[in-house]
Amino acid sequence: MTLAEFGAPTSPPEVPSELISELRTIVGDRGWTSDPADLEPQLRDWVGYARGATPIMVMPKNASEVAAVVKACVAAGVPIVPQGGNTGSVAGAIPQGEILVSLRRMNRIRDIDAADYTVTVDAGVVLAEVQAAANEVDRFFPLSIGSEGSCTIGGNVSTNAGGTAVLRYGNMRDLVLGLEVVLPDGRVWDGLRRLRKDNTGYALKHLFMGAEGTLGIVTGAVLRLFPKPVEVATAFVALRDLDASIELLSLLRVATGDALSSLEVMPRIGIEIAREFDPEVVDPLSERHDWYAIVEVSGTKADGQTESTLEVALGEAVERGILVDATIAASTMQAKSIWRIRKSLVLNLPKVGAEVKHDVAVPVSKQPEFIRRATAAVEETVPGTRAVAYGHFGDGNVHFNLCAPLGMDASTFTARAADLHRAVYDIAAEYGGSFAAEHGIGIVKRSEMKRYRSPVEIDLMRQFKALLDPDGLFNPGKVLP
Amino acid sequence: MTLAEFGAPTSPPEVPSELISELRTIVGDRGWTSDPADLEPQLRDWVGYARGATPIMVMPKNASEVAAVVKACVAAGVPIVPQGGNTGSVAGAIPQGEILVSLRRMNRIRDIDAADYTVTVDAGVVLAEVQAAANEVDRFFPLSIGSEGSCTIGGNVSTNAGGTAVLRYGNMRDLVLGLEVVLPDGRVWDGLRRLRKDNTGYALKHLFMGAEGTLGIVTGAVLRLFPKPVEVATAFVALRDLDASIELLSLLRVATGDALSSLEVMPRIGIEIAREFDPEVVDPLSERHDWYAIVEVSGTKADGQTESTLEVALGEAVERGILVDATIAASTMQAKSIWRIRKSLVLNLPKVGAEVKHDVAVPVSKQPEFIRRATAAVEETVPGTRAVAYGHFGDGNVHFNLCAPLGMDASTFTARAADLHRAVYDIAAEYGGSFAAEHGIGIVKRSEMKRYRSPVEIDLMRQFKALLDPDGLFNPGKVLP
Numbered sequence: 001m002t003l004a005e006f007g008a009p010t011s012p013p014e015v016p017s018e019l020i021s022e023l024r025t026i027v028g029d030r031g032w033t034s035d036p037a038d039l040e041p042q043l044r045d046w047v048g049y050a051r052g053a054t055p056i057m058v059m060p061k062n063a064s065e066v067a068a069v070v071k072a073c074v075a076a077g078v079p080i081v082p083q084g085g086n087t088g089s090v091a092g093a094i095p096q097g098e099i100l101v102s103l104r105r106m107n108r109i110r111d112i113d114a115a116d117y118t119v120t121v122d123a124g125v126v127l128a129e130v131q132a133a134a135n136e137v138d139r140f141f142p143l144s145i146g147s148e149g150s151c152t153i154g155g156n157v158s159t160n161a162g163g164t165a166v167l168r169y170g171n172m173r174d175l176v177l178g179l180e181v182v183l184p185d186g187r188v189w190d191g192l193r194r195l196r197k198d199n200t201g202y203a204l205k206h207l208f209m210g211a212e213g214t215l216g217i218v219t220g221a222v223l224r225l226f227p228k229p230v231e232v233a234t235a236f237v238a239l240r241d242l243d244a245s246i247e248l249l250s251l252l253r254v255a256t257g258d259a260l261s262s263l264e265v266m267p268r269i270g271i272e273i274a275r276e277f278d279p280e281v282v283d284p285l286s287e288r289h290d291w292y293a294i295v296e297v298s299g300t301k302a303d304g305q306t307e308s309t310l311e312v313a314l315g316e317a318v319e320r321g322i323l324v325d326a327t328i329a330a331s332t333m334q335a336k337s338i339w340r341i342r343k344s345l346v347l348n349l350p351k352v353g354a355e356v357k358h359d360v361a362v363p364v365s366k367q368p369e370f371i372r373r374a375t376a377a378v379e380e381t382v383p384g385t386r387a388v389a390y391g392h393f394g395d396g397n398v399h400f401n402l403c404a405p406l407g408m409d410a411s412t413f414t415a416r417a418a419d420l421h422r423a424v425y426d427i428a429a430e431y432g433g434s435f436a437a438e439h440g441i442g443i444v445k446r447s448e449m450k451r452y453r454s455p456v457e458i459d460l461m462r463q464f465k466a467l468l469d470p471d472g473l474f475n476p477g478k479v480l481p
Numbered sequence: 482m483t484l485a486e487f488g489a490p491t492s493p494p495e496v497p498s499e500l501i502s503e504l505r506t507i508v509g510d511r512g513w514t515s516d517p518a519d520l521e522p523q524l525r526d527w528v529g530y531a532r533g534a535t536p537i538m539v540m541p542k543n544a545s546e547v548a549a550v551v552k553a554c555v556a557a558g559v560p561i562v563p564q565g566g567n568t569g570s571v572a573g574a575i576p577q578g579e580i581l582v583s584l585r586r587m588n589r590i591r592d593i594d595a596a597d598y599t600v601t602v603d604a605g606v607v608l609a610e611v612q613a614a615a616n617e618v619d620r621f622f623p624l625s626i627g628s629e630g631s632c633t634i635g636g637n638v639s640t641n642a643g644g645t646a647v648l649r650y651g652n653m654r655d656l657v658l659g660l661e662v663v664l665p666d667g668r669v670w671d672g673l674r675r676l677r678k679d680n681t682g683y684a685l686k687h688l689f690m691g692a693e694g695t696l697g698i699v700t701g702a703v704l705r706l707f708p709k710p711v712e713v714a715t716a717f718v719a720l721r722d723l724d725a726s727i728e729l730l731s732l733l734r735v736a737t738g739d740a741l742s743s744l745e746v747m748p749r750i751g752i753e754i755a756r757e758f759d760p761e762v763v764d765p766l767s768e769r770h771d772w773y774a775i776v777e778v779s780g781t782k783a784d785g786q787t788e789s790t791l792e793v794a795l796g797e798a799v800e801r802g803i804l805v806d807a808t809i810a811a812s813t814m815q816a817k818s819i820w821r822i823r824k825s826l827v828l829n830l831p832k833v834g835a836e837v838k839h840d841v842a843v844p845v846s847k848q849p850e851f852i853r854r855a856t857a858a859v860e861e862t863v864p865g866t867r868a869v870a871y872g873h874f875g876d877g878n879v880h881f882n883l884c885a886p887l888g889m890d891a892s893t894f895t896a897r898a899a900d901l902h903r904a905v906y907d908i909a910a911e912y913g914g915s916f917a918a919e920h921g922i923g924i925v926k927r928s929e930m931k932r933y934r935s936p937v938e939i940d941l942m943r944q945f946k947a948l949l950d951p952d953g954l955f956n957p958g959k960v961l962p
């Protein structure tokens with residue numbers, strides 16, 4: 001699908017050449033590019049929804065330059081799209097002719113303080129670099145997502161990124177103590193406080209987090225650090241059935257002292273896909289089962305107990321009939337091999353056939369019911385559809401992804417995307433669920449906002465948008481329906 | 482001081498008798514009172530700042546009734562003050578002639594789900610009742626504050642309550658998954674989703690949390706539950722000096738696998754005050770030291786290791802010269818006796834002489850420096866002032882409370898309150914600190930907002946207030962300067 005099909009604006013805004021000159025002056029010679037070769041990777045959406053366009057990409061090197069860029073654009077009435085690592089899944093950072101403001105040159109770690117368990121960074125710092133900087137001072141930054149080698153902190157903040165460690169450490173929002181934001185009127189809000197408790201008025205920072213750049217541009221953040229996990233135990237288990245996943249979660253949270261850091265559930269077809277396209281993937285268990293889970297427990301205490309704790313807990317789960325088989329990784333290599341199944345699945349799923357994706361959240365206990373009903377519903381909508389439901393079961397986050405029936409061509413299947421979405425999201429909504437658990441709205445899910453969020457909620461959001469960005473110049477056409 | 486001295490409005494609003502009749506009809510016979518005896522405890526601020534006034538207290542029994550009350554008041558242009566347990570420290574819930582809306586009759590636990598680790602409650606449910614309900618289903622709700630026997634969830638949400646378990650579990654804000662709010666225009670926003678991940682637009686719930694009822698009335702909430710701590714180990718330790726508190730924090734977070742649930746530091750004078758007024762308080766250590774801490778580690782794994790872990794960690798701290806003495810409670814009774822020191826200190830501090838209080842937060846690592854400098858500054862301001870600095874050191878939250886010099890009478894000392902505040906808050910501000918860590922702003926700290934928060938920040942807050950409550954009818958005169 002093209003972005004226009006999602007309701008994106010079809011004609012680009014007019015950008016006066018005087019503005020282009022002014023922007024060049026603000027950011028200096030090394031701070032901008034209009035070279036199509038440079039722009040190409042910044043305009044391409046990796047999911048494949050869209051190819052964007054921009055007259056210029058500016059790369060300011062600090063918040064003052066961002067503010068100057070904003071003021072110039074606002075004065076000229078020209079819209080702006082902010083961009084970090086461009087790794088989003090909903091085309092939220094793709095410009096359609098707007099000025100592209102890349103935060104990539106703002107890549108300093110401003111301060112790291114082990115005693116405070118905090119790090120203060122520019123928005124353009126890559127997530128993996130923050131993880132590494134924390135590691136160097138014997139601390140841990142827990143956010144972990146597939147794109148961590150190229151996504152940036154500003155993007156993580158603006159999309160409230162999730163990932164595999166949310167169960168234990170929370171979403172990005174929960175990891176941010178303070179923020180620096182350039183507002184749509186060009187003022188800089190310095191909210192870079194590194195406090196654990198601060199009840200002085202309204203929680204401004206939360207409004208900018210998850211707003212996908214529609215209310216301003218995040219330029220810096222203070223992040224929470226944690227003690228390093230020094231012992232990690234990983235297991236691959238076969239579940240009695242889908243319902244057993246919830247019983248396992250309850251048992252493991254208690255039995256491990258809430259040290260469970262991941263519970264990733266996947267169906268048999270997930271392993272088969274991983275093995276088909278990645279010869280290095282092995283099935284760790286000898287027999288075939290319908291549902292599996294990867295279990296990870298992280299101990300921050302170096303007492304050699306993490307693995308034995310997991311062993312005892314899984315033994316109890318087998319005894320209670322929750323699990324039918326289980327294996328614990330005996331080495332880091334074996335643990336990597338277990339996680340490879342999950343990674344290969346995500347990577348190779350598109351090769352199986354046209355994918356129609358859903359990043360759904362429902363209450364934790366409702367996941368099995370949701371998956372069963374949604375699977376039946378898509379079968380009814382497009383018979384033969386292959387549902388691959390996997391996800392972060394500790395958080396209620398199901399990636400309900402669909403491959404075309406065998407023999408059906410891609411375009412025939414994706415032509416039914418809207419019907420499939422409707423079937424899946426309607427069921428999620430019945431459980432009080434969300435149609436956008438961790439990937440956000442961007443352009444792609446705007447129309448769902450209207451259907452699944454109440455008029456009161458949409459109206460409040462529109463009011464906040466109109467208040468902060470009255471001319472609608474910040475990431476126009478994103479998030480709000 | 483009276484509220485008028487804090488800049489509260491001095492003349493009460495006019496309330497037409499037609500509105501009073503209408504409100505009575507909405508909430509029914511048992512839903513209102515104007516009896517001075519009933520009203521007395523609701524109008525008295527327990528800190529002693531103020532005696533409030535109201536023509537009527539209405540007690541709606543559900544969100545629809547709250548909405549009807551709001552609509553009637555807004556139509557008549559009459560302001561409203563919402564109130565929960567009336568246990569705040571900054572007179573934030575005391576009316577000055579406004580309609581008092583008490584949430585106390587909204588006291589249902591709507592749903593509790595152990596598998597989801599969630600509980601959904603009315604705003605008027607008392608905190609201790611939520612703790613008890615969680616306990617019954619083998620779960621744990623961690624918020625713990627002195628007033629837990631009478632404060633309500635709506636108040637906890639509206640003030641973003643803190644307390645002694647923040648280090649491990651976060652502030653109230655971090656424990657809320659979903660909210661139900663009656664907006665100032667009388668619409669009900671149903672945001673009662675019980676999802677761990679939900680990135681569908683702006684984070685509306687966060688704006689209402691900590692807003693102290695100035696942006697609407699919280700009527701319900703979905704709260705996160707946790708596995709029950711099954712083993713708690715408590716110690717009383719003597720620190721080498723104040724700086725050792727930060728070294729101890731770093732050591733304990735790592736050595737206990739981040740299971741440290743409290744680190745409460747207090748000076749020698751704290752124990753002396755507790756012992757003077759409470760004969761049951763004993764000094765657990767044989768010698769006198771300048772600085773002490775209460776350390777609590779909570780294990781959610783029943784493996785008998787929590788106490789030995791703490792023992793090993795404290796042994797290491799003694800070896801490294803961080804501690805000069807330490808004792809671990811050998812029984813629940815001994816643990817209670819250790820906590821009694823802390824509780825008696827808080828309870829009896831007012832008896833020592835007029836108190837001038839500061840609920841300050843600074844970055845964790847700056848607490849010792851802050852306390853030294855602030856102690857010197859108040860000595861310079863009012864020589865002989867007895868500073869009692871204690872608090873939640875894991876969160877950077879220092880209760881910097883001052884008693885009058887020996888022999889100085891109360892009114893002479895409290896007459897200097899403004900100068901003492903200035904001295905203390907100015908130093909906190911130098912460290913990027915907060916003048917309101919967990920108690921909020923209410924009426925009492927409004928003027929500090931203007932001095933210590935940037936014009937950009939105040940302006941944003943004013944804009945949000947004007948947007949949601951254009952007539953200024955919700956808890957007027959609170960929070961904003």
